[in-house]
Amino acid sequence: MSIRAENLSYIYNEGTVMETYAIRDVSFEIGDGTFVGLIGHTGSGKSTLIQHLNGLLKPSRGTVYFNGEDIFAEGYNMKALRGHVGLVFQYPEYQLFEEDVLTDVMFGPKNLGCSDDVAKERAIRALTQCGVDEGRFDRSPFELSGGYKRRVAIAGVIAMEPDVLILDEPTAGLDPHGRDEILGMISRLHKERKMTVILVSHSMDDVAEHADKIMVLNHGELLFYDTPREVFKHAAELESYGLSAPEITYLAADLNAAGISVDPSMSTIEEAKEEILKALGR
Amino acid sequence: MNIISAAHVVYDYLIRDENDKVVDKRTALRDVSLEIAQGSFVCLLGHNGSGKSTFAKLINAMNLPGEGTVLVSGMDTKDESHLLDIRMTAGMVFQNPDNQIISNVVEEDVGFGPENIGVPEDEILQRVDEALQKVGMTAYRLKSPNQLSGGQKQRVAIAGIVAMRPKCIVMDEPTAMLDPTGRKDVLSAVHELNKKEGVTVVLITHYMEEAVDADRVVVLEKGEIAKASDGSLMDGTPREIFSKVEDLRRLRLSVPVITELGYELKQAGLPLRDGILTRDELVKELVRIKAQ
Structure with missing residues (x-):
């Protein structure tokens, strides 16, 4: 279930003086079951890029291949693609609309042509995986707290049983515990269902913790696409693009400067703990 | 001098039905003094x-307390x-x-x-x-x-x-x-x-x-x-x-990342002090421990 972008460009007002590239000549391949963190400053083209991956936006140049097939070729089954590539927008809870939670989550699978029974079965499974208990199934989604609304909205996409799950800042506006819960849930889906995940985030710490690979966009261009370890080696460069490395990576530099030698590319609390204990001979 | 003083503030959100009749309330603040x-x-x-x-x-009188008072520079918001x-x-x-x-x-x-x-x-x-x-x-x-x-x-x-x-x-x-x-x-x-x-x-x-x-x-x-x-x-x-x-x-x-790391290291047996907030503080503490 690989996704491959080839020389992808998206241009606003092409051919006029206002011509602007939202995405410029981006190529990459995301292998089956990879967890990718997509980072970039506001306006770097992250949201534009992900909307190409399930065909919501049509590129000005280049194309996207899903399992080797050009998704923008004539006659390609876009509807089926949207069942394979699920996209969770920013603040997805604004898109809840049904009278009760279960019906809301059933909407996606029904739209893909599932029978009521199958849709219900899938909705229940998705809600359970997203940590929404049965007691909430027949409540109005609008009565739920922000964190639960967000889960229900994500369950709506999971119920379509996509192979690739793309989430645009799924933790924005949540409290720390809510953030951990949502990220933990995504991480579990990734492991248990071998789902490919593309997570758009502003938090370097979150991305460092969960992603196998990190994609960095700057003004629509692909700057890095590598493991967190390699990407965070470029801390100074990231900063010049309005980003930053995780706090722990900066700590590594400070510690090394102070004569406590640790791995300069450590990026998570767990790694730092091990490295520091080792350096102090504990 | 206090610019804001809230005394025993209670605030309820009232839930109304179609006829604007109050059917329920959700208490958002109960007895806050600050x-x-x-x-x-x-x-x-x-x-x-x-x-x-x-x-x-x-604080700027967009909400008025149900009970208690909020004073802003001595002025009652009510x-x-x-x-x-x-x-x-x-x-x-x-x-x-x-x-x-x-x-x-x-x-x-x-x-x-x-x-x-x-x-x-x-x-x-x-x-x-x-x-x-x-x-x-x-x-x-x-x-x-x-x-x-x-x-x-x-x-x-x-x-x-x-x-x-x-x-x-x-x-x-x-x-x-x-x-x-x-x-x-x-x-x-x-x-x-x-x-x-x-x-x-x-x-x-x-x-x-x-x-x-x-x-x-x-x-x-x-x-x-x-x-x-x-x-x-x-x-x-x-x-x-x-x-x-x-x-x-x-x-x-949660706590800041550096504070959490300090806490984890302390749990693992390092004699760190509590509540380390910045990278500088953590580095200094670790240098001190290393020198011992």
């Missing part, structure tokens, strides 16, 4: 639904004759900059507030100059807010409040929608205002790192000031509050 000193930088923490935003809106003075004393900045900007040109947007209260034109221009300079946005004076990044827009929104020369700025998650640079710029602008101009800042945030440089941190839980497991109120300096790692976790919050 005094905020003039010129201080106070961070309010708490999980979603803990009552932070409700409290913030009490006294309608003070409404304008209260709003001029305490300005608010919200989460989404796009909802707070009304004009097509940055300087007009910043000047809107003063113009609205009848400040003479010369003085408006002077206030706009000052306000933009204080948030580091002078270079964008004639730009359209549409061309700005999220962080820049938020700084324009802050300048709009600064131009009103309030004694206090209340900010409800001003950085939630910003990228790391935008967050950093907004925070340093706010700290400057606090230090140089003596503006009181009440900052509501979900980012624990942003609370590290505050004078005081207050944690809310279920509409009250949260209690630690030892029974004390979760109201103190950042170091005091972030030393209570277990309590914060129980309250669905």
Whole structure:
């Protein structure tokens, strides 16, 4: 279930003086079951890029291949693609609309042509995986707290049983515990269902913790696409693009400067703990 | 002197049916008493639904307490004759900059507030100059807010409040929608205002790192000031509050990354002190331990 972008460009007002590239000549391949963190400053083209991956936006140049097939070729089954590539927008809870939670989550699978029974079965499974208990199934989604609304909205996409799950800042506006819960849930889906995940985030710490690979966009261009370890080696460069490395990576530099030698590319609390204990001979 | 003093404040959200009849109520604040000193930088923490935003809106009389009183510079927010003075004393900045900007040109947007209260034109221009300079946005004076990044827009929104020369700025998650640079710029602008101009800042945030440089941190839980497991109120300096790692976790919050690492290392047996807040502090402690 690989996704491959080839020389992808998206241009606003092409051919006029206002011509602007939202995405410029981006190529990459995301292998089956990879967890990718997509980072970039506001306006770097992250949201534009992900909307190409399930065909919501049509590129000005280049194309996207899903399992080797050009998704923008004539006659390609876009509807089926949207069942394979699920996209969770920013603040997805604004898109809840049904009278009760279960019906809301059933909407996606029904739209893909599932029978009521199958849709219900899938909705229940998705809600359970997203940590929404049965007691909430027949409540109005609008009565739920922000964190639960967000889960229900994500369950709506999971119920379509996509192979690739793309989430645009799924933790924005949540409290720390809510953030951990949502990220933990995504991480579990990734492991248990071998789902490919593309997570758009502003938090370097979150991305460092969960992603196998990190994609960095700057003004629509692909700057890095590598493991967190390699990407965070470029801390100074990231900063010049309005980003930053995780706090722990900066700590590594400070510690090394102070004569406590640790791995300069450590990026998570767990790694730092091990490295520091080792350096102090504990 | 206290610029804000809330005494035994209760606030309920009333739930009405189609006929506007009150059918239920949800208590957002129950018996909150909190005094905020003039010129201080106070961070309010708490999980979603803990009552932070409700409290913030009490400060500039957008919400009026059901029971108890809120005094802003000695003025009771329930006294309608003070409404304008209260709003001029305490300005608010919200989460989404796009909802707070009304004009097509940055300087007009910043000047809107003063113009609205009848400040003479010369003085408006002077206030706009000052306000933009204080948030580091002078270079964008004639730009359209549409061309700005999220962080820049938020700084324009802050300048709009600064131009009103309030004694206090209340900010409800001003950085939630910003990228790391935008967050950093907004925070340093706010700290400057606090230090140089003596503006009181009440900052509501979900980012624990942003609370590290505050004078005081207050944690809310279920509409009250949260209690630690030892029974004390979760109201103190950042170091005091972030030393209570277990309590914060129980309250669905976290601690700054460096504080958490310090805590983990201590649990693993390193003789570190509690409540380490910055990289510098942690490095110094580790160097000290290494030398032993």
